[in-house]
Amino acid sequence: MRKISVVLVAVVLSAVCGKSFSQKKSATYEVATWHGFGKGAISYTFDDNCSNQLAVAIPLFNEFGFRTTMFVPSDWTKDWNALQKAADQGHEIASHTVTHANLGGLTKAQQLVELKNSKEIIEAHIKGFSCSTIAYPYCVPGNDSLCAAYYIAARHCQGYIEPKTPADFMKISSLITGSTSSIRTEKDFNNRVEKTDSLNGWCVFLIHGIDNDGGYSPTQSTELRLHLAYMKQQGSRFWVATFGDVVRYIRERNAALIQEVSTTKSTISLQVTDNLDNAVYNFPLTVKRVLPTGWRAARITQNGKEVEAKISQKGKLKYLIFDVVPDNGKIVITKAAK
Ligand SMILES: [Zn+2]
Structure with missing residues (x-):
């Protein structure tokens, strides 16, 4: 505090x-360190626009009243209407570049196109919404100052829970979930959330596939449902919010x-x-x-x-x-x- x-x-x-x-x-x-004097902040982020994210995950999060962040490669996006609907429900629609590019392998001029155009395309499709954050494809960061010119923060994947103020807003850590990771079951999710309480920190989950939609490292919706029910029981002990809102809160808190x-x-x-x-x-x-x-x-x-x-x-x-x-x-x- x-x-x-x-x-x-x-x-x-x-x-x-x-x-x-x-x-x-x-x-x-x-x-308050976290909105509502929560003991920790929790963000659920989705990458790659896998098909069950909109079909299964968003309705599930809506059911429990939690908002997510969807990092979408703008070229991979077919159903802008469904994303607009999610945005209208309070979910954050954010950049995952235009082509799901490995920014580390690109020149600065090529990175600029991926960073700038993805933001512009999302803002052209999603009305009344500003695209202000990005997640790096393949967990490979781009040029810091270039990213910072278009985004207030970028999500990386170092696997640790962030402290109450991250050291680098252009490399916010996240924890990958699902079959390739150690976060698969309700208990695995709950453990990370409890650790976030003890650290007074910010936990960003990175979710790709849901069930059998063919996405990377699928997470089972049945386990997610049990975990979200657990989160609901915790009431205001945790602040569940979009990636962008947590960034805004931290920077305002520290500058107020x-x-x-x-x-x-x-x-x-x-x-x-x-x-x-x-x-x-x-x-x-x-x-x-x-x-x-x-x-x-x-x-x-x-x-x-x-x-x-x-x-x-x-x-x-x-x-x-x-x-x-x-x-x-x-x-x-x-x-x-x-
Ligand atoms: Zn990706």
Whole structure:
């Protein structure tokens, strides 16, 4: 978790002005490591557009209310309508290059075509959607700066669970599942998820074939179903989200600056800002603050609209937990009866 103390601003000011002053105790805000204060983030990613991904896996994930990322080679894609439907249901449609190219064997000019065109083709077909991440075919990374010119992150396949902030957003590790891997059964999936909790990290599963669709390293849908039922039972302990949303969350979490602008007896106004591109980085961060003394409840708005908020209790202290989007307007916390 990242604690941001408003007191810090006062300390810096006093140092600059060269005079000391007694400061009243100011509130500390905490940005959740993972959305909703989950213990770990889990992403399910699908490569190669294998036929049972849309026919079997997407309906299965929809049934449990989880969103996935589909890395599709744009040349291999026949059914754009089905992908549009998945996008409309909240799944991420992302790049796996145009031709499923081994980027390591290409010149920079050839890589550029694979990177740029796949993004443009996906965005031309999938309405209201920006293609912002890529997975490297054959687990062979391309040129870092070229990839970073078109994508906010790239998925690699090193087989480890990422820490809360990956060392390299252009080489995010993933864990291959299915017949060629050690992740085949419900228990295998569950074990990796439990390890993610203990690491407070981010686990990206890489799934290819489903059942008998002819895809690489098939994963059995029966095992996936049992695992997803297990995940559902965990409630908010894990944050299951698309690859792109987890990247957005991490970068916003690490860049966020929270400042109280003004307070009255019944209101607190604050700003949450970051230095990131607002067109891309617009995912809500989960923030926690102590409920002011004497308050029983609160309502929270951002830019005039009510935001998701709840109260949690730890010992004698009550906390307000709420979702806000950085750089998306003033946030007002208002005392409420209940
Ligand atoms: Zn592939």
